[in-house]
Amino acid sequence: MILGKSIESWIQAYPLLIEMIKTQEIVWANPNYKKYYEAIATIPLTEEDLLDAEQRLKRFAPYIAKAFPETQASNGIIESPTVRIPRMKERMEELFDQKINTENVLLKCDSHLPISGSIKARGGIYEVLKHAEELAFEFGMLTREDDYSKLDSEPFRNLFSRYSIVVGSTGNLGLSIGIISAKLGFNVTVHMSADAKQWKKDLLRSKGVTVIEYLSDYSKAVEEGRKQAEKDPNSYFVDDENSQNLFLGYAVAALRLKEQLSDLKVEVDEHHPLFVYLPCGVGGGPGGVAFGLKLIFKDHVHCFFAEPTHSPCMLIGCMTGEHDKVCVQDFGIDNITAADGLAVGRASRFVGKTMENLLSGIYTVNDNTLYKLLSALADTEGIYVEPSALAGAPGVFELFRSEAGRKYLEDQELYDKMPKASHIIWATGGNMVPKAEMDKYYQKGVELKEV
């Protein structure tokens, strides 16, 4: 029984569950998708919140540039390139045996974001900076007008050393929170789920971060982190399941992307729709980015989330409308996937609710497809990303080959516009993966291609 109903009655209400339970790849078009102005009216977060987050990151840029010299070229702004991937598009057409007539296929390389090499360098770092700013304001050590590079000094490290930061993670959020918190001088503890890779724990420990390991999945790591933080009034918990700060930190990506698209001469308007495919774990990363994109491009952007076939938590939450009241394990789905960044069994209610009318749909991808796409991207474009980061890649093909995808295009009157559409595959992580690990991923993809 799940929430008082048998599996059979859930399946009757949501027949897609049959294939999901068998961990087959599926596409779900959101029946609650609404036009922008109607959808946005129900959401408490606004464009002002987004601009406030952007301004905060600008204030911190001099500090970031000083503390992380690799960001000097971008003046302390943590941003990743957006690139066209024509060779990968061709290779995928062979792989999926399907030609796509469309204007642009692009890759958003959050895999190569400075400092922590994943999308978590957006939300995670933003939230810690915001907390540090609040403390520094409170102690009268900083004003908005100051040059924030002064935070890279002993008096500030002394201040922050009296406070701690706590987070639960499958790995990448831990990396981003751990690295920035330790740099500022905070005591930081990362609670890691069983999926977290050894090299991530080693790297964090080498930076003085306390790492606590669990044999269970992400939800347990978060729960334990929350408990630890509650015991100590000087402790701040980065709540991946509910945080608006994380969400807004991710959302700033949209403002930056707008500039990049304009530099690339990629048009987004009534005649040039934009499709964005975002790998989804608990939801904050893809949700924040998608929210920002809707604020900027409104009805001209169509956002899809991608989840592993073994961890479709956001899909189960959104489809049933039960959000965090249900998890994939309730339905006998094991939440075991090579896409460690997406290995989440229970989605964020906050994100599910916020995206209720804004999200176009969700599809699932199996691990073998991720590996094949990983080696294909390396071979064609010379770009190396981690398995999770490939979940967005099949998006455009799913749109055309699935009944749900085609129906979405029809309902939204998009078919005629597809030759002039652009598609962004959001590559969410990979640059910090050690070479030996990456070689193994790559080999796996090559071997799978051969069978």
Ligand SMILES: *Cc1c(COP(=O)(O)O)cnc(C)c1O
């Ligand atoms: C965390 C992560 C995601 C998804 O972000 P959520 O906020 O968990 O939904 C996607 N890809 C990678 C590589 C990640 O680390």
